[in-house]
Amino acid sequence: MSKFRVGYGYDVHQLVEGRKCIIGGVEIPNKVGPLGHSDADVLSHAIADAILGAAALPDIGHFFPNTSKECEGMDSQDILRRAVAEIEKLGYKLVNIDSSLIAETPKLSPHLADIKRTLAKTLGIAPEDVGVKATTNEKMGWIGRKEGLAAHAVCLIEKA
Ligand SMILES: Nc1ccn([C@@H]2O[C@H](COP(=O)(O)O)[C@@H](O)[C@H]2O)c(=O)n1
Numbered sequence: 001m002s003k004f005r006v007g008y009g010y011d012v013h014q015l016v017e018g019r020k021c022i023i024g025g026v027e028i029p030n031k032v033g034p035l036g037h038s039d040a041d042v043l044s045h046a047i048a049d050a051i052l053g054a055a056a057l058p059d060i061g062h063f064f065p066n067t068s069k070e071c072e073g074m075d076s077q078d079i080l081r082r083a084v085a086e087i088e089k090l091g092y093k094l095v096n097i098d099s100s101l102i103a104e105t106p107k108l109s110p111h112l113a114d115i116k117r118t119l120a121k122t123l124g125i126a127p128e129d130v131g132v133k134a135t136t137n138e139k140m141g142w143i144g145r146k147e148g149l150a151a152h153a154v155c156l157i158e159k160a
């Protein structure tokens, strides 16, 4: 088996009024925020699934069921810490991640550096090893109508 493995994750959440807008562990002032059972941090969920997937582990719903009272409103940085702990149990360490957010709102560019710093701290890697990019959906479809937002993430893990 290879020393290196890649992982991929994807997540979406609806955008609704009356919810905090937490993306990559950073609270962004916005009229709408992602709806979910946890804090609905779409970026952190995509990254967690990428990390788990790299080791062929089950997805975040296995570790944090959306039926569990304990997971209600949970901080997704705890989900990320658990994903890293799970791969470390198998003798892997996280090398780097890259990700893309697809959202018409909020405007993400002013927050990307803060998001990278926050994720790097949670994941135990350097900010230089955390890629976070944003694009709109050019006003097309459900993302274009601001009904929700999506995130894709990839990562590399290495046998320690
Ligand atoms: N929610 C978003 C989406 C995009 N950006 C930034 O705007 C640039 C242009 O976006 P396009 O969809 O027209 O390619 C993009 O490169 C991002 O830097 C953003 O800040 N927030």
Ligand SMILES: C[C@@]1(CO)OP(=O)(O)OP(=O)(O)OC[C@H]1O
Pocket (backbone or CB within 6 Å): 011, 012, 035, 036, 037, 038, 039, 040, 041, 045, 060, 061, 062, 064, 065, 066, 071, 072, 073, 074
């Ligand atoms: C995080 C969990 C659990 O609280 O709930 P949500 O916030 O709804 O997020 P989702 O991306 O649907 O993943 C499922 C669950 O693991």
